[in-house]
Amino acid sequence: MKITALDLYNFTKCQHRVYLDSNGDPKEKGEVSPFVKLLWERGLQTEREYLQTLGNIQLFDLGDLSIEKGAPKTLRLMHEGVPLIYQGVLKSDVYVGRPDLLMKRFDHSSLFGKFYYEPIDIKAGLGWKEQGNSRRFKGHYAFQMLFYWMVLEQIQGMSLEIGRIINVNGNIEEFLMEEFRALFATGLKEVKRLVPGLKTSEPALGSECNLCGWYAHCQRWVNKHGDPSGLFYVGKRKFQMKEAGLRTISDIAGMNVKEFTLPPKKIHGIGEKSLQAMKIRAKVMLGGEPDIRGGYTLPMGKSEIYFDIEDDPTRNLTYLFGVLVKDGDTESPFRYFVARHPDDEEKTARAFWAFLYSIGEAVYYVYSHKERTTLRKLMERYQLDQDVFDRYVASEYDLYAKLILPYSDWPTHSYGIKNIAHIVGFRWRDVDPSGVNSISWYSKHLEDPEDESWLQRIVLYNEDDCRAMVAVKEFFEHRQS
Numbered sequence: 001m002k003i004t005a006l007d008l009y010n011f012t013k014c015q016h017r018v019y020l021d022s023n024g025d026p027k028e029k030g031e032v033s034p035f036v037k038l039l040w041e042r043g044l045q046t047e048r049e050y051l052q053t054l055g056n057i058q059l060f061d062l063g064d065l066s067i068e069k070g071a072p073k074t075l076r077l078m079h080e081g082v083p084l085i086y087q088g089v090l091k092s093d094v095y096v097g098r099p100d101l102l103m104k105r106f107d108h109s110s111l112f113g114k115f116y117y118e119p120i121d122i123k124a125g126l127g128w129k130e131q132g133n134s135r136r137f138k139g140h141y142a143f144q145m146l147f148y149w150m151v152l153e154q155i156q157g158m159s160l161e162i163g164r165i166i167n168v169n170g171n172i173e174e175f176l177m178e179e180f181r182a183l184f185a186t187g188l189k190e191v192k193r194l195v196p197g198l199k200t201s202e203p204a205l206g207s208e209c210n211l212c213g214w215y216a217h218c219q220r221w222v223n224k225h226g227d228p229s230g231l232f233y234v235g236k237r238k239f240q241m242k243e244a245g246l247r248t249i250s251d252i253a254g255m256n257v258k259e260f261t262l263p264p265k266k267i268h269g270i271g272e273k274s275l276q277a278m279k280i281r282a283k284v285m286l287g288g289e290p291d292i293r294g295g296y297t298l299p300m301g302k303s304e305i306y307f308d309i310e311d312d313p314t315r316n317l318t319y320l321f322g323v324l325v326k327d328g329d330t331e332s333p334f335r336y337f338v339a340r341h342p343d344d345e346e347k348t349a350r351a352f353w354a355f356l357y358s359i360g361e362a363v364y365y366v367y368s369h370k371e372r373t374t375l376r377k378l379m380e381r382y383q384l385d386q387d388v389f390d391r392y393v394a395s396e397y398d399l400y401a402k403l404i405l406p407y408s409d410w411p412t413h414s415y416g417i418k419n420i421a422h423i424v425g426f427r428w429r430d431v432d433p434s435g436v437n438s439i440s441w442y443s444k445h446l447e448d449p450e451d452e453s454w455l456q457r458i459v460l461y462n463e464d465d466c467r468a469m470v471a472v473k474e475f476f477e478h479r480q481s
């Protein structure tokens, strides 16, 4: 049995993944998506850039060594007291960890002498996450660092209280390891049972699944078992629901809601309103047809602009604004504003602002709050005209928030535009349409800007996202009449 830092990282996202990675049939694991590969490449790039800032400091790079060869070499180098080890291997008992850096420090002694080593990871993101007025350190980063320290403590006989990472901007970020110790201990105990298969687990479909190689496998399992996580907005809450006796979608469709709001069956954290909504969704899922409720109104008599943005949150970059303008039965050719290079973001945002300024009375259809949030960010970043933004906000109609959520339910576990538009009969022209793929295509375009095909693929995909909104809006319109 071998337990790695990655197992602990994954545990913070999904324990079934930890189980499958060691016990699942590798043939059932999908290929690594281009976006995940891109993230790996970005991670390596961040590491390379940081290492270049270290100047003349003597660095021992063990990146090419296997675990078997790297572990004794790392130990030997630490005994010798070298200043810095890159991609060393920490191995003790069943644990194996590969921190990006092992840095020699002199403020404490260890079994090696009057110095010790500190593990530091170089991350392609920020360690601290803002949440409203508070902030917290990312649990998956913390679990990895606690894991390294645990193994290192067994090797050098000492540990620290503060964990550190180097973030995407090359800055050191610190956190108190004590704040994660109890959670980490529980997680490690679970991981030690999941990896050797002493404990089995079940999938719970949710947002963590999008980039996971086991997605198709888990989706098949969920469908076959009529698992509650096959319903929209159930996710990991399924575990509490199953404990209370709601083991399948059929159970949920047939439940007496009141019974599960009172002891002994009361489900902690899920109120009557949520249970009612789940019951309706379960019936819709079993019936296979969307349930559209009356009472909604759609903006009338205005120009319609279907608007969608392509952005890369990992770079904090917006690279395309696409708009499909419809005036009654007349449709203008699809328009887009693209930043051919990241440096063009401001120029492109200004061109889009000029477009917004030029538009008279209109309604902007979108499918999330992302467009509004992104425009606000760009306005603040480049001091763009606030009146233009305010006018846009007043004219925006979010199909997801104003129609899909309050007035409908669908026989699918996700209410994203891809699933909903698919049910109403819309098909994307691209064989593999998705926002994360768009990010990979943009990255390919940057590698070879002369090749227009990647940009064309993004534009086509963005246009289809706009057309998918048209299809959803018209579906509701027909149901209304």
Ligand code: SF4
Pocket: 013, 014, 015, 016, 017, 020, 202, 203, 204, 205, 206, 208, 209, 212, 213, 214, 215, 216, 218
């Ligand atoms: S697809 Fe989802 S449920 Fe399945 S292992 Fe991956 S993250 Fe977990």
